Structure formats: C-alpha cells, structure tokens
Amino acid sequence: MASALSEEEVLGMRSPQIHVTFRGAPVVLGLAGVALALAGWEVVARTALVSASDLPSASLVAGELVRQVGRPAFWAGVGATMTQWGIGMLITVAVAVPAGLLMGSVEAVWRALRPVVEFLRPVPGMALIPLTVLLWGLSTASVVFLIVFGSVWSLAVAAMYGARNVDEGARDTARSYGLSRLERVRWLVLPSALPFIATGLRVASATALIIAIGAELVIGVAGLGHDMAIAQTAGDVVHMYALIVMSGILGIAVHLVFSGVERRFLRWHQSQRPAVPA
Amino acid sequence: MNGRRLRHLWLEIGVTAGLLTAAWLYLAGDRGYAWTSVPTMLGAFRDAWLFDKFGEHVVPSLVRLGLGFTLAVAAGVALGVLVGSSRTIRLLSQPIISFLRSLPAVSLLPLSLVLFGIGTAQKVFIIAFVCCWPIVLNVADGIAELDATMLASARSYRVRGLDRLRWVLIPAIMPRIFAGMRISLSMAVLLLVTSEMVASANGIGFFVWQSQLTFSIPDMWAGIILLGLLGYGLNLGLQVVERRVCRWHTHLTGRDE
Amino acid sequence: GGAGTEPSAAVRTITVGVQPNTPFAVVPLGVRQGLFQKHGLDVKIKVISTATTIPPALLADQLQFSNWSFASFATLADKKLPLKIVGPGDTAGRTLENDYIQLLTLKDGGATSVAGLTGKKIAVNSLASLTEVQVKMALKNAGVNPASVSLVPIPFPDQLAALTSGRVDAIGAGEPFLTLAKQKAELNALAALNAEIMPDLPLSLWMTSENYLQQHPEVVRAFQLGLKDSLEYARANPDALRKFIPEFAGVDAAVADKMILPTWTTSVDQAKVQRIAEIMHEYGAVASTPDMSKYILPFPIEAKG
Amino acid sequence: MSAQLLEVVDVAKTFDGAHRPVKAIERVGFTVAEDEFVSVVGPSGCGKTTLLRCIAGLAPPTTGCTLLRGVPVTEPPPELAVVFQDYARSLFPWLTVRGNILLPLRRRRDIPGKERTAAEAIEAVGLAGFADHYPWQLSGGMQQRVAIARALAYRPRVLLMDEPFASVDAQTRADLEDLVLEVRRRFRMTVLLVTHDIDEAVYMSDRVVVLSRPPSVVKEELTVGLPADRHQITTKELREFARLRTAVYVAIKGQEAPSPQATAATAGG
Amino acid sequence: MSAQLLEVVDVAKTFDGAHRPVKAIERVGFTVAEDEFVSVVGPSGCGKTTLLRCIAGLAPPTTGCTLLRGVPVTEPPPELAVVFQDYARSLFPWLTVRGNILLPLRRRRDIPGKERTAAEAIEAVGLAGFADHYPWQLSGGMQQRVAIARALAYRPRVLLMDEPFASVDAQTRADLEDLVLEVRRRFRMTVLLVTHDIDEAVYMSDRVVVLSRPPSVVKEELTVGLPADRHQITTKELREFARLRTAVYVAIKGQEAPSPQATAATAGG
Ligand SMILES: Nc1ncnc2c1ncn2[C@@H]1O[C@H](COP(=O)(O)OP(=O)(O)OP(=O)(O)O)[C@@H](O)[C@H]1O
Ligand SMILES: Nc1ncnc2c1ncn2[C@@H]1O[C@H](COP(=O)(O)OP(=O)(O)OP(=O)(O)O)[C@@H](O)[C@H]1O
C-alpha cells in the first residue's frame, strides 16, 4: 500500500506535519502506532469505563503473552493455526482468482453462477457446524473447509471487480492485435485486476485467519482457537486476551507478507510509483 | 443487446432451476443427520417465516443489519480516505489496522457486551467493526492508485477540502467503494449470526443458533436459506445502485458494448 | 502384542469426546489412573469446545463416546437421534455448599432473595436449556411470576462483567465461574439452582451412538466398567481430582482448590430422568416429552457370549 | 493497384447522447485497394475514430458494414494493426516499452528474431535507451512513438492509424512519416491514416478521403498523383503537391482557399 | 510590458530511469513578464511538460526554482490554470462537460453567473449542445476543447497550456488560437504555451523559447516583433512572420532552413 502520491497530491494541500521520509519510517511509525494503541488500552482498562469488567490491562496481557511465548504448547497452537490457514488460503486463491476473473470477464458465466454465488456468500459457515462435522469430522479438514467456504467468496468478488477494471483503450488494443483469449487473461485482464486482487487477498487473508481461529474454537481442532476455548471455559481471562493479541499479531505478520508480495507484483502500478520524483 | 440481456436472464433462471432440482433429488435420499429433504426445509421455512416469526426475528435482524452495515460503510469510507491520503497516517495505523482486522469476531463478543450492553448497539458494533475493513482497505488502496494527471488537474484548479472529497475523490473511488461494499454486505449478514450468538433472544442469527443447539435441523436450514435469500436480495439491490452510480466507469471499461 | 500384561491381545483404541469442564474430568482422570486400560481400552481424549459438535461427531463415528447432560438429552431424544446413554456422571448437590450452579446478585444493591427479582433482568448461559428452566423454577418456587423477568442469554465467562456493569441484575453462574465470581466481587447467593428443580438432580451422562453399540457391544461394556471405576475413584479421591483439574481444564489451581466439586453417582435414576424430560417440555425447552427409558442402557450391559 | 482490400459500405453510426441520440456518421462509403495508402481527414468530432473502430472490428456500425477481402468484419482481423488516438490508454502500464512491443509478437511464428525486431522498432522511432522504461516514465510524444513502434514491429497487412503524430514535434513528425512510408513499402502494407494535417495527408497518401461535419458523409475523394517515392523537401516543392493541398483545403472548407502562404500556415496548424 | 511575473531560475530535473537516473532538464531559465505570451518549443521528450509542472507547482524541480511575482512556487497558485497535454485524464469522467467546467468555479466568489460563464465557454470552443455529455461520449478533439474551455472559464491571471490544440483539425485549431488570443486580451492573462507547431508559436506569442534535446537547456529566445493584433491570414502573410518562422526552425534544427515552401510544410506538419 506504499503510496506513490505525495500527501499534497492526494490531500490537495501541503500537510502541516513534518514529512517523515527517512528509510526506517515505516517501522518507526508502525511501532509508534502500536505504542499509542497499547497506551490507549492501558488507560481504558485502568479507568472507570470498564474497570469493573473483565478487560485486563495491556501490561497484564503482555506479561501473560511473554509467559506463553516460552511454552512449546503455545507454539504448537500457533503452528497448527498457521498450517490450517496456509492450506485454506492456497485453496482459496487457487479457486477464487480464476473463478472471479472468469465471472468478471464473461458475462454469461457471471449470470450462470450469480444465483449460487450470491446465495452462498452470506451463508455463515459457523452455522453449518453440524454439517461440517458430519462431512469432515473433528479435523483439520473441517477447519480448512470453513476457511475456504468463508473467504473464497470475498476474493472471488474482488477478482471479479478487478476483471471489470480493464480499460477500454487497453482492451481494444489487445483485441486489435489479435491476442488470444488466454493471452488476454494473462497480459491484460490479470494485470488490470491485480490491484483489486491484492486488496482482496489482504481482506481474505485476515478473514481466513479469523475463521481458522473461530473454527478451531468451535470444533475443537488444535490451534490458537482451541486454546482460546479452553482458556474461556476455564475463566482464564488474561490467557484468553493473550491469545487474542497473538491472533492480531499473526494478522500483522500476514499483512507484512502480503504487502511485500504486492510491492513485487505491482511495481508498475500508480500506487507503487516513487512518491515525489527526485 | 436486448436479445443478449434476455439470454442472460434465461441462463440465470435455467441454472437456478437446474441446481434446485439437483439439490432436491440429492436430498431426497438419506444424506445423514445434518441434512433434510428439500420439502422439509421448505415446510420449516414456511412455518418459520411466513409470517409467524417474521416480526419476532426478521425485523430486529434487519434493523441491526441495516444500522451495522450503514455504520461500516460510513466508517470504512472515512477511515479509508484518511489512511489512503496520508503516508504518515498510513504508516502509523497500518499495524493496528492489520491487528484489529484479524481479531476473531467471537472474541469481540465479551468486549462488546462490556462496552455496549445487551441491546441493539452491541450487535451493531460487532457487525460494523468487522465489516468496515474491506471498505477501509479498498478505499485506501483506491486513493493510493488515483491517476496522477487527474489529481494534478484537481490540484491546479484548487479543488480542495470538501469539494475535492465530494467531487473528485469519492466519485473516483466509487468502483472501489462498491467492491468493498459487496464484500461487506455479505459479511454483515454473516456477522448478524455471530452478533446474535450472545445476549439475544430474537433475530435470525439467534434462531439459527438456537435451532442448532436444539438440533432442529429443518429449522436450521430454514434460517440458513433465509440468510442466503436476504444476502442475495440485498446484493442485487446494491448492484442496481452501483450500475446507476458508476455508469461512467462502465463506459471507461467498455462493458456497455 | 505386549508380553506380560493381561488382556493385551484385546486392547482397543477409542476416542472419547470430553468438554473441558469438571463434571467430565472423571473420564480423563480415570484414563490417567489406568482404569480403562484395565478393561482393555486405550482411550484417546478429544477435547471438545462446543457441545453442538458432539452428536454429529458421534454419528459420524469420529467419537465413540462423549459426555452430555440429561436435560440436553431430552432435546436429542425429542429429535429421535440414534444415541444411547451408557452411564451416569454426577448428580447435583442440595445446598449452596455443594450445588455448583447458583443464582447470584451483587451484595451492593442487588436483590437479597429470589422474591426480590420481580421484573429484573437475569443472565442465563443459554435459552431453551436447563439453565433457563432452573431460573424459572427458582422464581416460581419463590412465588415470582417468571414472565415478569427477562432472561438474557450470556455465556458463563461473560456473566460477571454484565452483572457488575449493571447490564443484568442477577446471574445463573456455574463452576468455575461461580468461584471466580465470588473471588472477584461481593455477591449474594440466592439459590442453589440445580436443587430448585429436584433434589439429587441427575446432571451429566456419557453416551454413544446406537450404531456403535450394535457393532461393538463389548467395547461399550468395557467403557462402562472403566467409567464405573473412574467414578468411584473420583468419589474416593477428591484431592486427586482437584489437582487434575488445572491440567485438564486450564483452571487456575487456586480456583480449583475452592471449587464446588460434582457429586458422583454410579446409577441412573430413571424416574428422575423422565421427570427432567417432562419439566423441559413444560417449560417449552423441548417440543414433546420423549420416553427417556428407551435410551438408557443398563449400567453395565450384559457381557456377550 | 490490385483488387479492393477494404470496403466501407454505407456505414452509419448513432450514439446515445445526453438528451437524444447523436448521429455521428450519416452514411460513409469508400474502398481501399491492396497496398494503397488512404488518408481520412475531417473536422474534429466528425466520426473518424468511430469509423476506424468499425473498420477494425472493434465496434459494429449502426447500419452498413465493413468488408476485408469481401468478408464482413465483426472481429479484429489478425492481419490488422491499429495505432490509437488515445495512445496513453492503449499502452499497457504494466509492461515496459519493449514488453509492449513484444506482446503482440508472441504468437507471430512468421517473425523470427522478435527481440531484434522490437529493438529495431524502438531504435527507429528514436527511443533507443528507453526499452526498459515504463510508459508512465515517458513524455506524451514518446508514448505515442511507442504505439507506432508496436504497430510497425507487428508488420500487419493492414495498418490503421488515428492521428499517430499528434504529439510530436515537427522534425520527429517528418522522420516518423518517412519511417511509416519506408516500412510500408518494405512489407507491402495497406495503410489507412486519420490526420488533421492536410500536408501530411497529401504527402503520405495515394488518396485522401474528406469527411464532412457530423452527421458525416464523404465530401470528396482526391487521388494523389504524386510520384510514389516521396521526399520531405522535393515532393513538397512540387506544384502538384501545392495544388492537391489546396484542393483538400477547399474540400474541407467548402470555399476558395486563401493565398498559398496562408493556406500552408493554416493547414499546417 | 511591466515587471517579470514569472521567473524560471536554473531549473533542472532528474528522474529515476530504468537503469540509471535520466536527466530530463539540464538547466533552464527564462522569465515571463506580466501580460506576456510566451511559447516554448522543443523536441519531443525534452522536458516541456516537466517544466510546466514545475512552474505550476505540481512537482518540485530537482534543483533551481520557479518564482511567481518573486515568490517561490511550491503549490499551484490560485491565479493559475493549466491545460494538460493528457487532456483525457485531466477531465473527470463522472462529470459532464458543464460539470467539469463548473467544478473549479465553485469557490470563485469573483465570477458571477457561473452557469452562464460555463455555457459561454462551451459555446466558444464549439461544443454547444454537448454541455450534458460526459467526456467519454466525446471525440478526442472535443475532449481537448473541454479542457481549454475549463481553463478559459476559470479566467486565470496566468494560463499554462501544454499542446492544447494537438488533437483538433486545422480549422478548429485556428479558431481556438484566436479564441485564446481574444480571451487573453479581454481578461489580461499571461500565457505560457507549449507547442510543436512553429507557426502557432510565432503566430500567438510575444516571445518564443526554444529548448534543446534532453538534457535540455534554453537554446534560443526569440522576440516576436509582430503587431499585437494578429490575424490568421494577414499576419501570416507578413515577411516578418516568415522570417521568424525560419528563425525558430533554424534554432530547433541548429542548421540552415530549406526553401520556405518546404519549411512551411514541414513546420506545419
Ligand atoms: N461513446 C460515445 N457515446 C456517445 N457519443 C459518442 C461516443 N463516442 C463518440 N461519440 C460521438 O461521435 C462523434 C464522433 O466521434 P469520433 O471520436 O469518431 O470523432 P473524430 O472524428 O475521431 O474526432 P477527433 O478528430 O476530435 O478525434 C462525436 O460527436 C462524439 O460526440
Ligand atoms: N515519471 C517519470 N519518470 C521517469 N522519467 C520521466 C518521468 N516523466 C518524464 N520523464 C522523462 O523526462 C523527459 C521529459 O519528459 P516531458 O514529458 O517533460 O517531455 P516533453 O518535452 O513534454 O515531451 P513531449 O513533447 O513528447 O510531450 C523524458 O525523457 C521522459 O522520459
């Protein structure tokens, strides 16, 4: 998401704040943001607003997280979650991107699939738990199924919008030079759709993580979610929040990976062009 | 053009009919405890929603869904513009946003209870909180990829502030806003179920969850079918709005021919 | 094949679903003590976090046995699911000292008796379930019209926060949250909720699928024998149980020390079980009164051959 | 000149306007023979681009049709290439200059040494050293030259060009004109050129088709009787050249031309 | 002529190229007086657009600066308007022709009767009847005229134009040239015009700045001593006009011009 445009270009004015342009800016600012959020949490947890409640303070949760980090069982949970997430994402991408591109570029395909897609999209996977367990058991397969069922639609819709983002000038060019259908997909539709797919991937990767943890929690398959369920039934609120924080941290890690990949594949894109040309 | 539109309509109707028939035939056999036959589903659907429990469950759900989605769109666009417009804000907020977006919805329930109690607000919060992110991301990315010449043109004519937001930025990212909304809307229906998991004694989500707890499989399917139809209908509506609002985009991408 | 130990040739691996709650700790504890191994069973414990996954998992033969409760079994029986009760778990205590589900209010300004709850909001774990019926019966027993109160479904872990923040006026809390709540806040205990339904209310049970019973009656019997041994062991060794709970359910050791423990039983009281089904029906939690006796197996069943 | 390669048969095109339908092309018909170079001139908005899109098979006429070798065109024919007026949109921003030129060549088995062909085309339009630049790193005129290089490297049998030299300076323009003529001769291309420059139309063409204001019709067709070998200086010094230029000018204006000096200036504008 | 309104002081600009930095502008400096009309000509890719962006405050020079009334330009000054070379992208596709022209006027308290101003501008560029059309419903030349109309309706003190007439036919071009001259006189504008057309540069300007090939420097500045009132036919018939045109041509080519006839043709190309 590193922008090409300078602030002035986007805001239409020179922003008053100091321009932070040194090399480590992303890391420093990112950490500053996190510190700010943590401070906010600490204040909220310690003030009257929710003090009577179960929201433990940031410092307490951080302490618990540090304790958990030293336990192999914790890492087993993280590993299981990320494995399930990884398999789910692979299947999701493999299915959603081609399907979405097809739906976006061939109207007949979209119209044929629309009833199924639009009907299934809002069906909550979690509400299908009995069916899931019957079909896939209390296993990784169930979690993967729920991940795919829950995130494939959003990525497909993103890819579909992307495929409709092909500029007419570019489309005419491709047609007039007789590019074949396949070539058009590879050299025209895919690059045009890439910005939307990139956003969709970031949305879907977080959704998949949420679902992975939620499914583990509900079905009881090893992973962070399962640990959460146990912490919850045991009333160990601090442990519970430490696990929630960990899932957020995994979210940040996943985001970093995906935006790195994006920078590689969208180098040509307006959003990635150098900010103020030297 | 008209002929093609008619062909597409028939295609859609035909495929739907075919799939329904296939489902009907498949479920006529014994497919295990989590399934039930289509007539049983339809019977449960009729008993549940026409129009017995409509007022009790559907109306409150629609209110929560409407408020939650509206809030998600408003917050999503506002936050997205903010994040997309400033590199400083973006760098500051990116980790937190990635963090917040990855929190499992179920784990937000306790916090939402504490913050918003046991009324509508708590459900609206859950829906809006989770559903705003696709819009935030799409809007922020949309702003970052705006055409440089177009922005330069706005700048050189000093179209700025609210004018710029209203007449340049928002229209320019409309396709992105809709891409986000299309994902958010379906998510909102999903989150309806999650938000009605606790502290709720009515709503479609409550109904589904309760049917599951009491192993009323036909009722569970009746609820799921209603959710599917609800999402389908709302998304169709959104597409109609989009076609009107984004007419210029359709033309620039040559999809009108 | 092991050299030496008794029925090594017949050792059989089964998977048993167990929710991480104290009343169900009896089987994992028994496994730990080798009480199932003794009967030729190698038991794998599968920790289950959500009850709704249990029936489909049994029906799909993902689990061979699992914990459950008598009240919820009325719901399964009402839906005629092909499941069987293989044996008992615990029964409820009779007083505030030994019943682990209690009706609580805040000492500071909360009602001091059930009668004081007219028109109030009460949090229950879930609706159309035993917790709802318990609270309603407690109200009725105290002469309060249940229709005057509103029941709010809030899961056990979140109830105390709802109470202290004033969102609800009373909670129907169960262990370990009962002990936790009492540690964190000054509370009035208004009623022992299980005891409000009937004395010695049968609570937990263990079940299997009809299909599995038909195919492997000898395993079912072996499980029953192991279960019986486990129940007796737990009754005789409450401290072993208290020590086991933190490890099994992740409960803080300090809490486990104070928790009200289940009252173990080795028999199923058919009349009481049937009465539970009737009450569930009366209160609208199930659509009919199923004949529970059809589902209860002898404990243990007769050995074949 | 051999048989008719391209036939534009009574093409008419009406668009949905803001209030009522806009009739862009009333009725246009002309033909282009094999290896012929035909220019189309006409006022801004008269439907030249629309006509080119119909010929290329990119948009259907409202009525009438276009034929290539007698076959109705409904899809862009494989032997045809187009240089679009809106060159910025016709270049793929995700490909470099070289990538943009190579892309259409991927399936051309008949063109050996594609990399070399592309490099030569880049060199020919004066962009040596910019092969690895992306289109958005180039000036307007440079982008336009990339579009021209792409079309030339493709070596089509029929080349359609829509104001291909609008954004380049006079010197570059003259060089590009000669480049197109040279390539056309070498690979025996048939060319249809839309231009606003009367001198250019006369200098390059075998025939000039003049369109009227919209709703447009063919106002006049002029055969250019200049020697086949053209030269920027000597050809333009010919009396016949001056006569033709005036004739085109008159056809467009529908009135007598002013003095040659002024005509040149205005036409050159 | 009054004081210097615009000063371009030793502007240099280097871009990140594909392999190594591309020095687009070596060092360019010139000034524009209040109410002066200055044209900038130079080969394609020499940095004219880049220079205009620096002057408009849209991009900072790598070194050097631009001053407006002695104040360094870091932001587009309120009294300035730009007609972009890439006109298609500078129009907002979700606004009609009228909407595009009205948008910059929204906050202009000093322009009364905005609707009428916009309508007049639309009429002036020959687009009457297209006010409610969207840019994508217009031809290339028509879009370019919308961009010109927008700039004129804005009534800036300083008008920067980047090849504003590249996509229109000769007649329309001449009309637009005169329109700009007329509006400029009426509202006392200072104009900086980038063009590839030498005749146009001479015809419209008080001074012509000739840039070299990149990395570009100012190769020559020519003062146009023609009478202030210009006329498409009579002005261009003046000997001084022919002399200046040749002078510019020579400055660009850096060599002796060919015969006048050919020069006109080539320059007009
Ligand atoms: N998509 C469209 N919708 C509506 N009208 C259109 C559309 N495209 C073109 N037109 C109209 O058709 C007419 C001809 O347009 P066209 O682009 O073919 O002109 P042109 O001769 O190429 O002009 P120019 O020399 O300015 O490029 C114009 O009046 C234009 O308004
Ligand atoms: N964003 C950019 N990145 C890298 N190089 C650039 C960029 N923009 C312009 N250039 C380079 O700067 C030089 C000058 O470009 P500019 O657009 O100013 O030329 P110009 O004089 O306007 O040309 P034309 O007449 O063709 O429009 C060119 O060589 C171009 O490659």
Ligand SMILES: Cc1ncc(C[n+]2csc(CCO)c2C)c(N)n1
């Ligand atoms: C849509 C949906 N979301 C979550 C669950 C699982 N679930 C229901 S209640 C609960 C614990 C909190 O009470 C959990 C984890 C489900 N079955 N359906």
Ligand SMILES: [Mg+2]
């Ligand atoms: Mg055109």
Ligand SMILES: [Mg+2]
């Ligand atoms: Mg330029």
